[in-house]
Amino acid sequence: MKTRFNTFDIICGVTELQKLVGMRVNQIYDIDNKTYLIRLQQSETKCVLLLESGTRFHTTSFEWPKNVAPSGFTMKLRKHLKNKRLEKLEQFGIDRIVGFQFGTGEAAYHVILELYDRGNIILADHELTILNILRPHTEGEEVRFAVREKYPTNRAKECGGKITEEALREILNNAKPGDNLRRVLTPVLDCGPAVIEHILHKNDLANSCIAGDSKAEDDAADNQPKKNRKQRKKDGEGSNSQPFNLETDLPRLIAALKEADEIIQNARTNPSKGYIIQKKEAKPIQEDGTEEFFFHNIEYHPALLAQHKDQPYKEFETFMAAVDEFYSTLEGQKIDMKAMHQEREALKKLSNVKKDHAKRLEELSKVQEGDKQKAELITRNQQLVDNAILAMRSAIANQMSWTDIHELVKAAQANADPVAKTIKQLKLEINHVTLFLQDPYRGYEEDEADENEDDEFLPSMLVDIDLGLSAFANARKYYDQKRNAAKKEQRTIDASEKALKSAEKKTQQTLKEVRTISTISKARKVYWFEKFYWFISSENYLVIGGRDGQQNELIVKRYMRPTDIYVHAEIQGASSVIIRNPTGNEVPPKTLLEAGTMAISYSVAWDAKVVTNAYWVKSEQVSKTAPTGEYLTTGSFMIRGKKNFLPPCHLIMGLSLLFKLEDGSIERHRGERRVRTFDEEAAIYKLNQLEIENEKLESVQEEEDIALDNDSDNPETGEKSEKGKSNATSDSESDSDTEAQFPDTHIKIEHDTGKVTVKTDQKLESLTSPQEEKKEPFEISKKEEQDTEEAPYIVSSLPPRRKQQSAAKKKKQEQERKAADQRQQQQQRLQDDERKASQVKRGQRGKMKKIKSKYRDQDEEERQMRMEILKSAGPNKAKQATDKQIEDETQTKKYPNKSQEARRQQQEEAEDLDDTPANADVEMLDSLTGQPVDEDELLFAIPIVAPYQALQNYKYKVKLTPGTGKRGKASKMALLMFSKDRACTQREKDLLKGVKEEALARNIPGKVKLSAPQLQKFRK
Secondary structure (H helix, E strand, O other), rough: OOOOHHHHHHHHHHHHHHHHHEOOOOOOOOOOOOEEEEEEEOOOEEEEEEEEEEOEEEEEOOOOOOOOOOOOOHHHHHHOOOOOOOEEEOOOOOOEEEEEEOOOOOOOOOEEEEEOOOOOEEEEOOOOOEEEOOOEEEEEEOOOOOOOOOOHHHOOOOOOOOOHHHHHHHHHHHHOOOOOOHHHHHHOOOOOOHHHHHHHHHHOOOOEEOOOOHHHHHHHHHHOOOOOHHHHHOOOOOOOHHHHEEEEHHHHHHHHHHHHHHHHHHHOOOOOOOEEEEEEOOOOOOOOOOOOEEEEEEEEEEEOHHHHHHOOOEEOOOHHHHHHHHHHHHHHHHHHHHHHHHHHHHHHHHHHHHHHHHHHHHHHHHHHHHHHHHHHHHHHOHHHHHHHHHHHHHHHHHHHHHHHHHHHHHHHHOOHHHHHHHHHEHHHHHHEEEEOOOOOOOOOOHHOOOOHHOOOOOOOOEEEOOOOOOOOHHHHHHHHHHHHHHHHHHHHHHHHHHHHHHHEEEEHHHHOOOHHHHHHHHHHOOOOEEEEEEEEOOOOOEEEOOHHHHHHHHHHHHHOOOOOOEEOOOOOOOEEEOOOOOOOOOOOOOHHHHHHHHHHHHHHHHHHHHOOEEEEEHHHEOOOOOOOOOOOOOOOOOOOOOOOOOOOOOOOOHHHHEEEEEEHHHHHHHHOOOOOOOHHHHHHHHHHHHHHHHHHHOOOHHHHHHHHHHOOOOOOOOOOOOOOOOHHHHHHHHHHHHHHHOEEEEEEEOOOOOOOEEEEOOEEEEEEHHHHOOOOOOOOOOHHHHHHHHHHOOOOOOOOHHHHHHHHHHHHHHHHHHHHHHHHHHHHHHHHHHHHHHHHHHHHHHHHHHHHHOOOOHHHHHHHHHHHHOOOOHHHHHHHHHHHHHHHHHHHOOOHHHHHHHHHHHHHOOHHHOOOOOHHHHHHHOOOOOOOOOOOEEEEEEEEEEEEHHHHOEEEOOOOEEEEEEEHHHHHHHHHHHHHHHOOHHHHHHHOOOOOHHHHHHHOOOEEEEEOOOHHHOOO
């Protein structure tokens, strides 16, 4: 497989990328320590340039996974290249070195990409002094690649020009006999080995070798290192190689070199098309006997070369598009190859099992046939066998030693004794003797033999005879062995049928799993938000949170939009949580509470098991500008303005699964997560209660059996005493009991007033006094916090009938708030005057005091009128400045997006803003469901960790609370429960197998306690 650019690829790439000259650097990212992305932009045109040290450079249209925290090398590139224009893109000589110049004059910076050996990326200034280098090293004693050293441009290989006929003759004469012509020409030509092979194929010189006498060729072969068959075939040194005739073949070679020069010149002036060369491989044969093929990408080229014309290929409009496709599909190709190899291994195991069983049956058949023939030979040579047994018994009865018996047998054989001649080996230690028996009827003519099958000629063979038995007894022993072997063969056949069926079933299951997981892995799209903590609220809002300070910084600077909501826990070190609000409408209270639960859970409050408050603010209230004299660390932000506190949230999270829907199934689930009315919430609540009761009834028998078996509390094995209950039911029962005490209780929280109203049996009672209505939103008293913790709540938007009343209240409260702001501004102005008065000169203090006492009853409006009448220039300027300041403050409050700080941050961080369309989130979220049905076509499954109230309607869910269990063990248990669920379809089981365990556990807050119905059964 081709792994890096060659000379021809670099020439074509540089020619095609001249279209990037004039574009500005918008941002730089790193994929890994060798691969970097440079985002370029010019007016409405955007482009991403990918550079990989030692391998490639090309534009890309694929979404590559970027590192969350940029490396030091990336930060250095950003510092010097950001907002610089790409002025020049060139190849150094004809070497595999590409230079990118950003900026002009003394402000120019160069990025030098080396594509040979281990590769390198160098950042240099306008004098080519190295500012930063990816791989510092030295070449020899003089050339040193390090910071503050000058990059040696003279080391690049320069174009050697056209080769004359005399120079070509000299090169061929100096070549070693037997060398392939392509190997001889590669060092002296500038077009690269691929083009050389192309022109040799076109001119029928691909297999040509340098001619010479046989002795010289043998000497050259002895002096060169040995090659394997594959390398010799690649170099054209196989049996098909032909000697190159200097007189007859030289004109064709010169014409081929001219063609190569034309190819290079054309590549330098015109952009080339792209081609991906593929290899056709047969997949394992399917169950129905059909044969499928797999096309594996092996090479990419800017032209369809002659050596690849008979291979399958894919054509692209540009060479950069072909390279981008080749490298972007490498992972998918690897998944396909891995699946194919696993299928072959499974089929090979099945084949080995079949061969093993066939071999065993064949051996048993041979044993039966051998025992039968031995018994027949003994029967046909009865007298001979009895005589041999008698002779051996007599010798042993005479108490002869074993040595003497051997000598006696040899003497008898020398005297041509017929009985002694049949004895081949004495096994006196086991009381056996080996006889060589022949069929006595073999010598008769065929017309004198009986036609019976028993009288068929038997082969001669060695037969072991037991000296303790007669000839007939020995024959019977062999017949018994034959019958036992036959019975064993039958048992083996019966067992092998079951074993083969089991092996075939297991193999088919393995093949199905491999193909399913392969399909899921290829279809699985890793969404951008999965690198953060995330969940989808019960009202279809995407909520994301940072895992650390770097991600907190990232989601605020890049992903937070002006309409989004920022949520944070009132505790140090908590995650910054963003509610994505693409519509710009008011975010419902239920989503705010769920986001608050997430913010508290992903903080130290989870391990400490402490319930605390969370608050929400608008995006313009979040700033990175610290007060004077203070410093904000990475991931910390300044909140300016009023914080809207949420009620205390319980530390209850849930683990579930979201399923990706095929486009045709999306409409069936549209609106599953939406803002619901009180009636809808009540109906859902009742349905949940019915489901809980049904689950309890189903598990009653199992719980009783467990309770009878276990008398003591054992947290390690999951056993409980009669007084206690299992972890599986304690949480759910306590929740359901609490909810049963308040069946018709609802809490309504108004955004602007902070008024909390409880609706019980169609009666509304206010929990806040008129004096408390002026508190910040969601701010409640300590007593109310305790009540809120105990009582269940369902938060929803205001009913339509109350919207008019709420609008009037909002208008009145807005007027009161404006009046309070004016009073606060006047008070602030008086304080400023006092402060200024304390700073005036010594002689003016008394004067200021008199003025203050004289005009103490004068309000601001009267003062303004008097100043207008007097037309005083000095105070008017101060007034104008004050009015401008007040107007700016008013405009900042009314139009926060137009504040100077917001504009400055917008200009500085324009390249980091999320530029996805506003409706992209909604469309993406609608294709994910937690309630799949049988008619749905599911593509893959995504694990989700969210506040438990957001997962109430999901098909698969378990409750997570702070505990002592490990995250990995809890995720495995949850996955087992989901797969063993009776409602789990076969497709869903297949998708569950494609879910990685680390993806399940990575979003769990910490040490955890798992709660779910029938959990004890799975633990058993």
